[in-house]
Amino acid sequence: MTQAGRQGSPRKSSGRKGPERNSAGSAGRGAPSPRGGGFGAGQRDFSKGGDRPYKAPKPREERFVDPDESPAPQTGRPAAGDWKSGAKPAARKPGARKPGAGKTPGTPGALKPKPRSAAAKAYGTRAFGGERFGQNLGAVRKPSRKRGPSGPVPQSELHDADGVRLQKVMAQAGVASRRVCEEMIAEGRVEVDGQVVTELGVRVDPKTSVIHVDGLRIQLDESLVYMVFNKPKGVVSTMEDPDGRPCISDFVRNTHGERLFHVGRLDVATEGLLLLTNDGELANRLTHPSYEVPKTYLVQVRGPFPQGIGAQLKAGVELEDGIASVDSFRLVDSTPGHVLIEVVLHSGKNRIVRRLFDAVGFPVLRLVRVKVGPIGLGDQRQGSIRNLGKQEVGHLLASVGL
Structure with a gap:
């Protein structure tokens, strides 16, 4: 193909002829603009469909990176929440939005760890803490945190050569794992027959020994219900x-x-x-x-319930078999025509709660015992x-x- 044919080829043509463009450019130099402005040397009239001017792209704003935070690993995948890639933002943890959530603990601005409760500090590992049923009542008394008794104790009297190691007996009874039981013994939290044991080599007879952990007695007789x-x-x-x-x-x-x-x-x-x-x-x-085990009752009577009756029940009421009283009195709820009261008393006399409220002029409509000693009814x-x-x-x- 000739040079002229190549110039007229539709593939190579841009739709604008060279001579016209040159003539328009030469004719337009110095001519007034239709918009009222003039064209200088090398300028073009863009209002007639000429080439667009080149505009430099705006610089991308870099994301602020906290110097205290560790950089995320480069995995080659699009960043979470990138609108160009279409990736969905990753699910955040509940505390991820808090200031300082991603910082290393101990650094300035990091979240402070939650303080341990007083019970956790005092008792450490709880005896029978792995139970899946029953109510969690904690320890009977605060255990000693010392690494042994204050004075020398002749623990050889408790040792039974034919017995079982104390930590093994405790673990079989469900107190805790054997390793944790050893820690309890070393901390002075275990008593055998009323004597604190701190040696790990002590052997006991499970049939005759009485073992307490934090004041809780371990019941080793499996036949008791x-x-x-x-x-x-x-x-x-x-x-x-x-x-x-x-x-x-x-x-x-x-x-x-x-x-x-x-x-x-x-x-x-x-x-x-x-x-x-x-x-x-x-x-x-x-x-x-003589042991005065407290019992808690919920009492429903007709209302309204005047003030002073509770103090009268606590002070004592004369009954046919002597004076009786309640240990505590608390108004739980009051609705039109009915009042719900909680009373605690240790007396075991027959129908004592009903007779007390009859004596003050408020017969019992409904009576429910909800607790005996430390054992509660709960939602049973x-x-x-x-x-x-x-x-x-x-x-x-x-x-x-x-």
Whole structure:
């Protein structure tokens, strides 16, 4: 193809002829602009469809990087939340928006760690902390944080050559792992027969030794049963009833073959917590008046309830068998026509709560026992029975000096 043909080729043509462009450029030099402005040397009239002027791109703004933060690793993937790449922003943690969330702990501006509670500082690892059922009642008393007793203790008297290592007995009873049990022994938190043990090599007889951890007694006799029964209204507090009325045995599935005792009694119309066990010594102590085990009741009476009645019940009310009183009195709720009251007392006399409120002129409409000693009813369903946790058993035994 000739030179002229190449110039006229549609592929190489830009749609503007060279001579016209040159003539327009030469003719337009120095001519007035249609918009009122003049063209200088080398300028073009862009209003007639000429070439666009070159504009330099704006510099991209760099993201501010905190020098205290560690740079993110370069993985080659688009950054989270990049609108050009279309990537979705990564899900943030709940505390990621807080100032200083990404900084190393201890550096200026970093988040401060949450302080440990007083209970965690005092008790460390809790005895029976791995239980999945039962209420968490903590330790009976604050354990000693010293690495041993203040004076020399002849612990050889507690050592039984034919026995089992103390930390192994504790671990088998569910206190904690064997390593944690060793730490408890070294910290002076374990007592054997009333004597603090700090040596790890002590062997004991599980059948005869009495072991306490933070004041909680470890019950090593697996044949003993401890239960809580939420008694409904209309059930008699006996294991058998000659008249055929509903009784406790209708709700108990005694798979152990042991005879169970009901600790105390609740009249037919009273609902709530009733302890069941085959531990005769515990049952006797819980019902004996000398141990003064507190019992908590919710009492519903007709309102309005005047002021001064609570103080009168705490001071003492004359009954047919002597003066009786409550340990504490608290108004829980008040609705038109009804009042809900919480009372705590340690007396075990028959129908004592009903007789007290009858004496002050407010007969009981509904009565529910919600707590005996450290054991509470909680949200247990009415008519159901549950086994106590080992920590709850320890608190119950400690409340009566066992």
